[in-house]
Amino acid sequence: NALVSVAGLRQVLSDVVAEVRRSVGQDIDGAEILHSLLTSSWLQSLLKVYECLQRYLRDSPAPMLDYASGLSLQALLSAHDTVAQKDYEPVLPPVPDELPDNEEATRIVCLVKNKQPLGATIKRNEITGEIFVARVIHGGLADRSGLLHAGDRIIEVNGFPVDGMEPEQVIQVQARSHGTIMFKVIPITERPVHNQTMLYVRAMTDYSPQQDPSIPCADAGMSFRRGDILEIVDQTDALWWQAKKLPCGLACAGLIPSANLLRRKQRESWWSQPYQPHACVQTPGFRRSVRLCRRRSHGPAQPTCHARCPSSCYNSLNTPYEEVVRYQRHPENAHRLIALLGPSGVGVNELRRRLIEMNPNIFQGAIPHTTRAPRGYEEPGREYYFTKKNVCPHRFLEYGEYKGHLYGTSVDAVKEVLNSGKICVVDIEPNAVQAVRTHELKAFIIYVKPPPLERLRVTREDAYITTNYYVNRPFKDEDFQEMEETARKMESQLWHFFDQVIVNDELQDSCVQLLTAVMKAQDEPQWVPASWIRPTAEP
Numbered sequence: 001n002a003l004v005s006v007a008g009l010r011q012v013l014s015d016v017v018a019e020v021r022r023s024v025g026q027d028i029d030g031a032e033i034l035h036s037l038l039t040s041s042w043l044q045s046l047l048k049v050y051e052c053l054q055r056y057l058r059d060s061p062a063p064m065l066d067y068a069s070g071l072s073l074q075a076l077l078s079a080h081d082t083v084a085q086k087d088y089e090p091v092l093p094p095v096p097d098e099l100p101d102n103e104e105a106t107r108i109v110c111l112v113k114n115k116q117p118l119g120a121t122i123k124r125n126e127i128t129g130e131i132f133v134a135r136v137i138h139g140g141l142a143d144r145s146g147l148l149h150a151g152d153r154i155i156e157v158n159g160f161p162v163d164g165m166e167p168e169q170v171i172q173v174q175a176r177s178h179g180t181i182m183f184k185v186i187p188i189t190e191r192p193v194h195n196q197t198m199l200y201v202r203a204m205t206d207y208s209p210q211q212d213p214s215i216p217c218a219d220a221g222m223s224f225r226r227g228d229i230l231e232i233v234d235q236t237d238a239l240w241w242q243a244k245k246l247p248c249g250l251a252c253a254g255l256i257p258s259a260n261l262l263r264r265k266q267r268e269s270w271w272s273q274p275y276q277p278h279a280c281v282q283t284p285g286f287r288r289s290v291r292l293c294r295r296r297s298h299g300p301a302q303p304t305c306h307a308r309c310p311s312s313c314y315n316s317l318n319t320p321y322e323e324v325v326r327y328q329r330h331p332e333n334a335h336r337l338i339a340l341l342g343p344s345g346v347g348v349n350e351l352r353r354r355l356i357e358m359n360p361n362i363f364q365g366a367i368p369h370t371t372r373a374p375r376g377y378e379e380p381g382r383e384y385y386f387t388k389k390n391v392c393p394h395r396f397l398e399y400g401e402y403k404g405h406l407y408g409t410s411v412d413a414v415k416e417v418l419n420s421g422k423i424c425v426v427d428i429e430p431n432a433v434q435a436v437r438t439h440e441l442k443a444f445i446i447y448v449k450p451p452p453l454e455r456l457r458v459t460r461e462d463a464y465i466t467t468n469y470y471v472n473r474p475f476k477d478e479d480f481q482e483m484e485e486t487a488r489k490m491e492s493q494l495w496h497f498f499d500q501v502i503v504n505d506e507l508q509d510s511c512v513q514l515l516t517a518v519m520k521a522q523d524e525p526q527w528v529p530a531s532w533i534r535p536t537a538e539p
């Protein structure tokens with residue numbers, strides 16, 4: 001017995017190795033798999049069995065009584081019979097007697113209905129009136145049965161011939177049945193080859209099947225929000241994909257528009273909307289901090305090196321889904337850039353300053369460039385990099401002008417901190433989001449969100465706001481309202497880029513949350529754009 005079990009165990013372990021190899025081949029993060037594998041309850045149970053067997057081999061226990069082995073065999077057989085005699089619900093109806101002559105061609109499929117939907121959609125051939133299975137939803141009842149396939153022709157449902165019926169009538173027939181439902185089908189002869197590779201995407205837009213009249217079956221649809229991570233499980237249909245939302249609670253997938261279809265829908269709705277002058281978060285959100293003099297200007301927006309639109313307006317029109325992969329920084333690789341973003345006055349600088357103060361050996365800001373002359377106490381490369389040239393030709397994350405001089409944070413300044421082994425923490429404007437989401441900086445973007453108005457009033461009672469004219473004064477209700485308005489705009493345009501959201505209510509709590517998020521970004525697996533890891537991949 002022990003030998004048989006050891007052989008079985010060996011089989012299970014080699015299956016596990018094969019599974020790990022397959023997953024590694026599919027570019028899943030290795031450490032995460034290993035962790036989930038080692039903590040899985042079944043492996044623990046398996047190891048316990050193994051230990052028992054080892055102990056058995058070592059101690060070679062002998063039965064206390066001669067007839068003990070006979071007794072245990074009897075007990076085993078009796079347990080087997082009890083289980084085998086149990087009636088499992090429900091009883092399936094008998095297979096009909098009169099099968100058509102060409103019985104080879106038909107198949108009787110009985111499915112036991114539970115609370116779940118059937119997980120298949122149907123369509124009618126408008127010329128012949130024949131009813132077909134249009135699609136089988138991945139992980140649904142029909143799919144798990146393995147007996148119904150897209151393209152199967154349905155002849156009867158619960159004994160009712162369905163040819164010529166409207167799809168809605170067929171659905172009514174099946175809805176009336178309780179317990180089991182029987183289909184008579186002519187299976188499709190050539191099933192499409194499923195050549196699925198695992199694909200994960202980040203949704204760059206919101207979608208609701210209930211508001212989409214073009215979806216073949218709204219009940220089979222899946223809604224999602226910008227920023228959600230979706231696992232695409234079926235792309236057979238060019239228009240309607242099947243996907244699951246992660247972290248995955250449901251076994252059953254839902255229908256979502258394919259990238260092409262969604263792009264088309266977005267363009268159509270974009271054209272049909274009344275013209276609005278560019279409504280991106282530009283100047284209203286600009287920080288007032290003196291540091292970079294990115295003052296709120298009352299004139300038109302300052303052009304910046306990265307003056308492209310930061311938000312969904314262009315970006316998500318081209319890429320409604322961004323392909324993502326699981327990425328975990330290797331301890332020897334540079335840290336990910338930590339980019340903080342939030343409406344002016346919310347506390348981005350305060351949080352950044354406190355984080356760096358907590359441990360300046362680990363956290364550091366990037367040193368800005370300026371075209372102004374150094375002051376007496378300033379040392380080049382400490383407060384600023386002093387440059388005579390216009391800062392724009394450098395690769396700048398952002399820059400602005402103050403009293404005729406340019407100030408800016410360059411990609412190189414960020415990289416210098418990262419290359420020194422420290423964690424670089426910067427605060428960015430909305431228009432720098434794209435500039436930090438790159439293969440080389442791999443920014444982890446933290447959005448600092450204002451708490452509700454009543455909490456702002458309480459927590460900011462003794463705080464001071466830096467106004468446009470660099471005057472510190474207590475916060476007023478108008479400041480809070482402006483902060484919330486900017487927050488709304490930022491969220492509506494950039495939500496899908498946020499890796500973490502911190503509501504800056506109690507400052508101490510926010511600092512703890514920030515530190516936790518920063519360490520998580522460096523040490524735990526995260527979803528990142530696939531193009532960061534495979535730079536040659538299509539963006």
Ligand SMILES: Nc1ncnc2c1ncn2[C@@H]1O[C@H](COP(=O)(O)OP(=O)(O)OP(=O)(O)O)[C@@H](O)[C@H]1O
Pocket residue numbers: 286287288289342343344345346347348349350351459460463464465466504505506507508510
């Ligand atoms: N959670 C908080 N509770 C109380 N006061 C806070 C909190 N967060 C920030 N503050 C205070 O609010 C004021 C504005 O914060 P901070 O300067 O960090 O804003 P900011 O988001 O960087 O905006 P800007 O760059 O426009 O100044 C500061 O006086 C800061 O100490």
